[in-house]
Amino acid sequence: MDVAERDRRYVARAEPADGVQVARSDGCFVFDHHGKKYIDFTAGWCVGNLGWGNDEVRGAIRDFDGPAYVHPDHLYRPWAELAEALAGVVPVKRAKCYRATGGSEAVEIALQVAMAATGRTGFVALAGCYHGNTLGPRSLAGDRDRYPNLLAHCHRVGPPLDDRAAARVERLLEGGKVAAFVMEPVVCNLGVLIPSGEFMTRVRAACRETGTLFVADEVATGFGRTGKLFASEHFDLDPDVVCLAKAITAGYAPMGAAVVSGDVADAAGVGFYSTYGWHPLSVAAALANLRYWGKYKDRVLANVAAQGDYFRARLGGMPFAERGAIRVTGLAIGIEFAEESDYAAKLADRCRDAGLLVSADEDNLLTLFPALTVEREVARQGLDILERCL
Ligand SMILES: Cc1ncc(COP(=O)(O)O)c(C=O)c1O
Known part of the structure; x- marks a missing residue:
């Protein structure tokens, strides 16, 4: 029995799992059991704020x-x-x-x-x-x-x-x-x-x-x-x-x-x-x-401000198929589409196939919660994937 089948049979969920079988995580990346690399713009939904594998915490x-x-x-x-x-x-x-x-x-x-x-x-x-x-x-x-x-x-x-x-x-x-x-x-x-x-x-x-x-x-x-x-x-x-x-x-x-x-x-x-x-x-x-926060708070929050500005600018210029309200505070990022739309859910699926993890919290609500330590180059690569999936 493969993992998905075993999960369906024994793990209680409202909906089947999304199919990403996580084997490893590192920084802003999650790797599946085949070694496929995903850019993670969820941080486990506001959990891995320092990126996966922070040395201080791991130590x-x-x-x-x-x-x-x-x-x-x-x-x-x-x-x-x-x-x-x-x-x-x-x-x-x-x-x-x-x-x-x-x-x-x-x-x-x-x-x-x-x-x-x-x-x-x-x-x-x-x-x-x-x-x-x-x-x-x-x-x-x-x-x-x-x-x-x-x-x-x-x-x-x-x-x-x-x-x-x-x-x-x-x-x-x-x-x-x-x-x-x-x-x-x-x-x-x-x-x-x-x-x-x-x-x-x-x-x-x-x-x-x-x-x-x-x-x-x-x-x-x-x-x-x-x-x-x-x-x-x-x-x-x-x-x-x-x-x-x-x-x-x-x-x-x-x-x-x-x-x-x-x-x-x-x-x-x-x-x-x-x-x-x-x-x-x-x-x-x-x-x-x-x-870690005691030592590096200023540095981390400066990165949050800089990358938050970058996300805001990039998202603001993207040709979404539907008009959405884009809200950015630090690296908490939400895009809300019309109430009856399922655009966010479909977009999240397409992104996942293309190697980017984002959350569709409702069918019409997309959230991005990248690690606060995300580098510009990784942010750029992730946003390029999102743009290609529109
Ligand atoms: C704002 C807020 N409060 C409480 C909770 C519940 O936390 P937990 O899942 O650790 O019980 C969540 C979980 O997503 C949350 O987002």
């Missing part, structure tokens, strides 16, 4: 000599070190970290902390959002046809994220029943939707006035993706909670974190056991990732 994993496992009740020096390091870079006041295994768990923790801290049950999020696959995040998204028993009192506000949307959020928060407003500060899951500064300022202020927590889901945007270490920084936003995962270990091990302001953590007074939250090996990878 930390290779040299890891710590305990196999640490019981959550014990002290473990690297846990305290990692929490302190995150508190030093994440824009949350007097931050404390809850350990988690990934993004869904981090968001789930944020929602439960918000309920415990405020004594409220409501949530407001963006229409069409994605915050993970557990029932809390799914409740924010609101897919009641498939999951009828989602959390009650979840409200959604649709784009564009302008003054009118801000006014809708303000009205929803007025009654004092909403525990938290939750969003990605740059919405990667809606094709890199960029909120207006006014929207962010008004919503943050409304949260403060009504005692509602502002939860920034930086699972996808965190660690440089949008040109700042965290996307909240574009808006001088100081969220009550920041959720992290994906690039927190540069792709080397699973991890999530809910970074919560000290006041909120104290008011909530709750804990989360999380058996595998912050496994020692994952912590070694995350600490190495943070060390």
Whole structure:
């Protein structure tokens, strides 16, 4: 039985895998089992931000000599070190970290902390959002046809994220029943939707006035993706909670974190056991990732700005068969085609055959998330492939 057949039979998925059988990854490239080389403009969807095989992180994993496992009740020096390091870079006041295994768990923790801290049950999020696959995040998204028993009192506000949307959020928060407003500060899951500064300022202020927590889901945007270490920084936003995962270990091990302001953590007074939250090996990878960012942040973010400009210019000049809205923030790049179109999905298939990996998040939404370390020549080659596939 070949791998595709075995996968179809035993691995549960909504749709069959895309056919790329990954054997190896290196920098901005993924290689399949035949040795075919793909330029990777997905970075595993905002995971391998430093390119695959970052020496610092790989070295930390290779040299890891710590305990196999640490019981959550014990002290473990690297846990305290990692929490302190995150508190030093994440824009949350007097931050404390809850350990988690990934993004869904981090968001789930944020929602439960918000309920415990405020004594409220409501949530407001963006229409069409994605915050993970557990029932809390799914409740924010609101897919009641498939999951009828989602959390009650979840409200959604649709784009564009302008003054009118801000006014809708303000009205929803007025009654004092909403525990938290939750969003990605740059919405990667809606094709890199960029909120207006006014929207962010008004919503943050409304949260403060009504005692509602502002939860920034930086699972996808965190660690440089949008040109700042965290996307909240574009808006001088100081969220009550920041959720992290994906690039927190540069792709080397699973991890999530809910970074919560000290006041909120104290008011909530709750804990989360999380058996595998912050496994020692994952912590070694995350600490190495943070060390890398500590040393090379300016250099990486300068490259993000330069290559982001190049992507914007090239994409703006491309003869797409359909008119699309092109949105670029750092190296978070989204192209949205007309709602009923399946152009993005077809384009992603053609690119893959031609040796370029891009994501069609919906049939009409194409996203490009190249490694933040991508070189101009690789960016050029990848964009040449995309252009040939139009
Ligand atoms: C913004 C956002 N939040 C949360 C999640 C869930 O993260 P995980 O897949 O690690 O559970 C994702 C995953 O794509 C995401 O994009």
